[in-house]
Amino acid sequence: MDYEKPNDSVDVVMFTLVRGRLCVLLSIRTAEPYLGMLALPGGYVHINSADPSLEDESIEATAVRVLREKLSMDAPYIEQLYTFSGRKRDPRGWSMSVAYYALLREGDRSLPAGAVFMPVDALDSMNPPLPFDHMEIVAMAVQRLRGKTSYSGLPLFLLPEEFTLGELQTVYEAVLGETLPKASFRRRMEEQGLVRELGRTRLGQANRPAQLYRAA
Amino acid sequence: MDYEKPNDSVDVVMFTLVRGRLCVLLSIRTAEPYLGMLALPGGYVHINSADPSLEDESIEATAVRVLREKLSMDAPYIEQLYTFSGRKRDPRGWSMSVAYYALLREGDRSLPAGAVFMPVDALDSMNPPLPFDHMEIVAMAVQRLRGKTSYSGLPLFLLPEEFTLGELQTVYEAVLGETLPKASFRRRMEEQGLVRELGRTRLGQANRPAQLYRAA
DNA sequence: TGAATAGTGTCTGTTAGACAATATAGA
DNA sequence: TCTATATTGTCTAACAGACACTATTCA
Numbered sequence: 007m008d009y010e011k012p013n014d015s016v017d018v019v020m021f022t023l024v025r026g027r028l029c030v031l032l033s034i035r036t037a038e039p040y041l042g043m044l045a046l047p048g049g050y051v052h053i054n055s056a057d058p059s060l061e062d063e064s065i066e067a068t069a070v071r072v073l074r075e076k077l078s079m080d081a082p083y084i085e086q087l088y089t090f091s092g093r094k095r096d097p098r099g100w101s102m103s104v105a106y107y108a109l110l111r112e113g114d115r116s117l118p119a120g121a122v123f124m125p126v127d128a129l130d131s132m133n134p135p136l137p138f139d140h141m142e143i144v145a146m147a148v149q150r151l152r153g154k155t156s157y158s159g160l161p162l163f164l165l166p167e168e169f170t171l172g173e174l175q176t177v178y179e180a181v182l183g184e185t186l187p188k189a190s191f192r193r194r195m196e197e198q199g200l201v202r203e204l205g206r207t208r209l210g211q212a213n214r215p216a217q218l219y220r221a222a
Numbered sequence: 223m224d225y226e227k228p229n230d231s232v233d234v235v236m237f238t239l240v241r242g243r244l245c246v247l248l249s250i251r252t253a254e255p256y257l258g259m260l261a262l263p264g265g266y267v268h269i270n271s272a273d274p275s276l277e278d279e280s281i282e283a284t285a286v287r288v289l290r291e292k293l294s295m296d297a298p299y300i301e302q303l304y305t306f307s308g309r310k311r312d313p314r315g316w317s318m319s320v321a322y323y324a325l326l327r328e329g330d331r332s333l334p335a336g337a338v339f340m341p342v343d344a345l346d347s348m349n350p351p352l353p354f355d356h357m358e359i360v361a362m363a364v365q366r367l368r369g370k371t372s373y374s375g376l377p378l379f380l381l382p383e384e385f386t387l388g389e390l391q392t393v394y395e396a397v398l399g400e401t402l403p404k405a406s407f408r409r410r411m412e413e414q415g416l417v418r419e420l421g422r423t424r425l426g427q428a429n430r431p432a433q434l435y436r437a438a
Numbered sequence: 439t440g441a442a443t444a445g446t447g448t449c450t451g452t453t454a455g456a457c458a459a460t461a462t463a464g465a
Numbered sequence: 466t467c468t469a470t471a472t473t474g475t476c477t478a479a480c481a482g483a484c485a486c487t488a489t490t491c492a
């Protein structure tokens with residue numbers, strides 16, 4: 007194998023909720039190109055044939071390591087999104103980036119310096135826009151998240167471990183960008199067995215207390 | 223970038239129908255490792271910073287080139303599946319393979335020497351099994367194909383351009399591995415606007431002739 | 439008591455599948 | 466006419482959304 011090889015890296019779209027809005031984590035770049043600009047956190051794959059204990063087990067391990075090293079974060083959900091490639095996406099030359107998206111629970115948030123949560127619906131009007139093809143990556147991640155939200159319990163990873171059905175519905179609505187009928191939503195959560203009732207309630211509000219649930 | 227880099231390659235799961243059965247294309251390996259064994263067709267990404275006209279525009283272009291060069295085939299549909307990675311999947315060392323799956327129309331078939339179409343439901347009992355992690359790749363491709371089949375017109379790419387609704391239903395059933403209710407199937411194709419009636423019929427059978435359709 | 443949200447029940451239009459009746463070619 | 470498949474129509478059970486009624490806490 008003496009041919010030229012692409013640069014292999016990982017980019018992560020980390021979603022979370024901030025005051026009920028769907029946000030992605032952006033990080034200020036500390037190296038060229040685009041030094042100082044906000045971009046998706048990412049990094050190179052680590053390989054070390056001399057000492058395999060120092061290398062990434064797989065590209066997903068790279069993604070997990072990037073989140074841990076650069077942001078001290080451990081996401082409860084991470085999934086491969088798509089692999090972006092070509093000469094033009096990175097000024098350093100032909101590159102391949104395996105994009106992942108991850109979900110972080112609302113409130114799990116001790117952001118290191120240089121990182122921000124940006125509302126997804128504000129990205130379009132961001133100026134300057136995200137470098138590389140990161141806009142495209144985020145767009146695909148949002149599309150995937152919405153798609154899976156419509157038939158799965160994925161948004162459960164955006165909430166604390168205990169939550170009410172009202173809170174869960176609010177999260178679904180934030181992700182999908184539309185309101186949902188209450189009765190149908192509750193029926194669906196029950197019937198699909200996505201949640202488990204705890205038998206405790208959340209008091210302190212001037213209304214009937216809500217049952218607490220966990221992901222099933 | 224003076225670190226070690228993974229070997230980047232592409233593997234393609236090419237689906238087609240042979241006598242109504244869903245098959246994948248396997249190709250006899252002409253190089254080590256696993257020389258002489260049946261495996262998914264694949265190849266390395268071509269990069270050439272000296273002469274960009276010789277290089278692959280993207281990893282998808284690599285997949286298309288592999289099909290063309292090694293098999294003289296041009297698939298009407300190709301889509302990225304997943305990226306597999308790690309040290310152990312290839313004895314040559316840490317590697318990354320972007321897997322694609324493609325659909326070929328039934329009948330478009332002038333197979334080069336060393337290539338075969340293997341029924342998907344025969345793969346489990348293949349001995350020796352496919353090398354590398356190709357079994358896993360095919361399994362994921364079948365899963366993706368079935369998933370998309372249940373809500374899209376993907377199997378249209380497995381048929382000749384003109385077909386009857388009966389033929390189309392047979393293809394859906396071959397892909398999904400289950401029979402479908404006729405009336406519902408026809409309603410769905412019409413309502414989702416997946417097909418267009420041509421106004422011509424297919425004669426020659428001892429029964430009422432069927433209308434011919436095309437993908438809409 | 440009133441406000442606010444939680445939780446539940448009913449109704450209705452839509453739809454997927456079951457079933458079967460009719461249509462039309464060749465043998 | 467008979468056989469085989471095409472095509473269409475009807476019925477029904479299941480379900481999603483609309484709507485609204487009841488429940489329960491704090492102010």
